[in-house]
Amino acid sequence: MIASVQPHFLGRLAMAALALAPAVLAQNETATTTTTTPTPTPTLPPADPVFNPGVGNYTLVGCYAEPAGARALTSIVLDANQTVATCVGYAQAAGATFAGLEYARSAGTAAACMAARPAVPWPSAASPALATRASSAVPETVCFSYYSLGGVVPPVDSDAPAQPPTIGNYTFNGCVTEGNGTRALSELAFVSDAMTLQDCATFCDAYKYFGVEYSRECYCGNAFNNGSVPVPAAECSMVCSGNGLQFCGAGNRLSSYGKS
Structure with missing residues (x-):
């Protein structure tokens, strides 16, 4: 014998199912929710410094x-x-x-x-x-x-040391090294704590070349000895002991001059 189901009972079941639906959906949504971490904004390197005009x-x-x-x-x-x-x-x-x-x-x-x-x-x-x-x-x-x-250019310091292009009858021949186991110029020499390029030029007037080394050493000769080679002029960076406005060689470096 099959029991009969009253229509009003089915209606109550349907209403109960509808009432439970939001809770079921909420549970499903909670179960499927994922957490995402925001991507950090990259930090750009600082720009290179520039001159303020x-x-x-x-x-x-x-x-x-x-x-x-x-x-x-x-x-x-x-x-x-x-x-x-x-x-x-x-x-x-x-x-x-x-x-x-x-x-x-x-x-x-x-x-x-x-x-x-x-x-x-x-x-x-x-x-x-x-x-x-x-x-x-x-x-x-x-x-x-x-x-x-107003864009005025600062004045130039006239007291800056320099390598004169000419000294008397001599013309700058460059900065040179000493020779191999010998002086670059070995004919004649003198030392003075008041050395200037003019003093050395006068002392070496009978020779074709003169050179000043280490601020105070003057050397003369008619030819450079073996092993003496030219180096950048900036390496003759010591001022003369008797004239702070002139360069007079450096250690193992001669400010050399020659006659044409």
Whole structure:
């Protein structure tokens, strides 16, 4: 005998199933939910430093070297948060023509007629390498970025040592080494703590060549001995003992001159 199911009983079952449906769906959704970790934003490397072309009426005129034993500009202001703008602000408030920055946080200012010796121009004012504190070619020389009112170029230091192209009847023959186990020039020699290129040229006037080594040693000869070879002129970097404006060779290096 098959039991009969009343229609109202089926209706109650359907309503109960509908009531349970959200809970079942919620359980299924909870079971399938996944957690995702956001991808971090990549950190870009800092941009290379560039020269500030200028602030207000002050414009960049180049990178210069501090003179030996002195400041290029007479007034120094240190600021841990130094910028070109703050340095120019100091210069403007002081009524100064020049402003300069070095060592990242040092600013100096001076009027057009500077009390300190004027600066020596750097070999290049456009190279990005000037943003560094020193040059590999001149490791002890500090790069000083100059800004000037109206673009006035700082004066050149006339006291910078140099290798004169001619001395009397002699013409610069280059920087040379000593010979192999012998002097480069061995005919005649003298030593003086007041040596100048002119003194050596006069002493060696009867010879075709003369050379000065180690600031104070003068050598003469009519020919260079074996093993004496030319080297870059910059290697003759010692000033003469009697004239700080002239180069007189270096250790095992002679500033040499010859007659044509």
